[in-house]
C-alpha cells in the first residue's frame with residue numbers, strides 16, 4: 375500500500391507530493407486531466423505574492439509581514455483566519471529557495487497595468503513552466519503520477535481516510551492529501567449557488583471559466599456529504615471581467631481586459647453601474663467579474679477613446695473600433711441614444727486635473743452617480759474602442775476548514791490522515807476578495823504543510839509498527 379496518496383495535479387498537489395517524498399514516504403499522485411492538460415489552474419499562473427524585508431533577487435524594496443497582512447485584511451474585509459494567514463505570509467518569505475531546488479525559476483515583473491514588481495515574484499515561463507518543473511522533479515524522486523485518473527469518490531471512516539476510487543479501481547493509502555481545486559468548472563453547482571436573479575435569469579449560465587475544466591468539486595461535494603467542517607460560501611469566488619469572446623475554459627490571463635479604469639463601463643442598457651476609477655487596477659480587477667455578473671444578461675462594455683491607448687496591456691482580441699460613438703454603439707449592439715446620453719453626461723461631469731494613471735489622481739466626476747473618482751477624462755477623441763465583457767470565474771472559495779497542520783476537520787476534530795491544500799481550503803485565508811498572487815501563496819504553503827504532515831503521520835506509524 376502506498377504511504378501518501380495525493381489527489382490533484384496542480385501546484386498544491388505537487389508541493390504536497392514533493393514534500394512527502396522528500397520526507398521519505400512513497401507517493402502516488404492522481405491527476406484527473408490527461409498529461410497535456412496537467413497542472414490545473416496553476417498552469418495559468420504568473421506569480422506568487424511574497425513577503426520580504428529587503429530587496430531579494432527579483433523583488434524590489436521591501437514588503438513586510440504587516441503590510442502583506444493589512445492588504446489581505448483589506449481585500450477580505452476581515453473574512454480571514456489571522457493565524458493561518460500569517461502562516462502563509464511568513465512562509466512566502468522562505469519558500470522560493472525550495473521552489474528553485476525543484477526547478478522553478480523567477481523573473482522580475484513586466485510593466486503593465488498589473489505592476490507588481492515589489493510584491494510578487496514572477497515565474498519564468500509562467501505557471502506552465504512551474505508545474506512542468508515540479509512534475510520533472512517528482513519523476514526524478516520516484517513519485518508515481520497517473521493521468522486521466524479522476525477520483526470519483528473516497529472512503530472515509532470515523533474521520534480517517536481509507537481509499538480512493540478511480541473508475542473500477544480502489545486505491546488504499548495510509549494518508550491522503552486532497553488538492554483537487556474548487557468547483558468553478560461545475561456549471562450545475564454554480565447555477566445552484568447563484569440561482570435566479572431579479573431579471574429572471576440564471577447568471578451562472580453566462581460565466582466563463584478562466585482555467586481548467588477539471589475542477590468540478592467532486593470531492594468537495596462528497597466531503598460536505600460526510601459532514602466535514604466547511605469554510606466560506608458557494609457564492610464567493612475570484613471573478614474577473616474578461617473578453618466576452620474568450621473560450622469557455624482555459625482562456626487564461628490573456629483574455630483579461632485591462633482598460634476599465636481608463637474609460638467607462640456600461641451594461642447592455644448603456645448605463646454605467648460602478649466607479650471605474652475607484653482604485654488601482656491590480657486591486658480592483660478581481661471585483662469587476664462580480665459586478666458584471668450582477669448586470670442584466672451578465673454583460674458589460676468597456677469603452678475608451680484614443681487618448682488612453684498605450685497606457686494598459688493591450689487585450690489579446692482587438693476591440694471594436696469606430697470613428698464615432700454612434701458607430702461604436704452599432705458595433706457593440708447598444709442603443710445609440712442611450713450610449714450617447716451616458717457618455718455626454720459623463721463627459722460633462724468630468725473635472726480634469728492632472729491626469730496620472732500611476733497615482734490615484736485628481737481627475738474625477740462631479741454630480742454623477744455612480745461617480746468616477748480617479749482618471750476621469752472625457753471620452754471625446756476618436757477613434758473609439760469597445761470591449762464586451764463577461765464574468766470570468768478564476769476559482770471558488772467554498773472549501774474545507776483546516777488548521778496549521780492542513781488537517782480536514784469533522785465536527786471540530788482534525789483527521790489524523792486526511793489533509794487538504796490549495797483552492798480546496800483557500801477560503802480559510804481568503805473568505806472574499808483577492809490580492810494578486812495569494813492563490814499560489816496559499817497553495818504552496820498548505821501544499822507543503824499537507825505533504826510534510828501526511829508523511830510524518832505515516833512514517834511515525836511505520837516506526838511504531840517496527841518497534842511493536
Ligand SMILES: Cc1cc2nc3c(=O)[nH]c(=O)nc-3n(C[C@H](O)[C@H](O)[C@H](O)COP(=O)(O)OP(=O)(O)OC[C@H]3O[C@@H](n4cnc5c(N)ncnc54)[C@H](O)[C@@H]3O)c2cc1C
Nearest residue numbers: 383384386406414415416420421525585796797811813814
Ligand atoms: C487564469 C488564471 C490565472 C491565475 N493567476 C494567478 C497568479 O498569477 N498567481 C496566483 O497566486 N494565483 C493565480 N491564479 C489562481 C491559482 O491558479 C490558484 O489559486 C492555484 O493554482 C490553486 O492551486 P491548486 O493546486 O489548489 O488547484 P489547481 O492548480 O487548479 O489544481 C487542481 C488539480 O486537481 C485536479 N482534479 C480536480 N478534480 C479531481 C479529481 N476528482 N480527481 C483527480 N484530480 C482532480 C485538476 O485536474 C488539477 O490538476 C490564477 C488562476 C487562473 C485560472
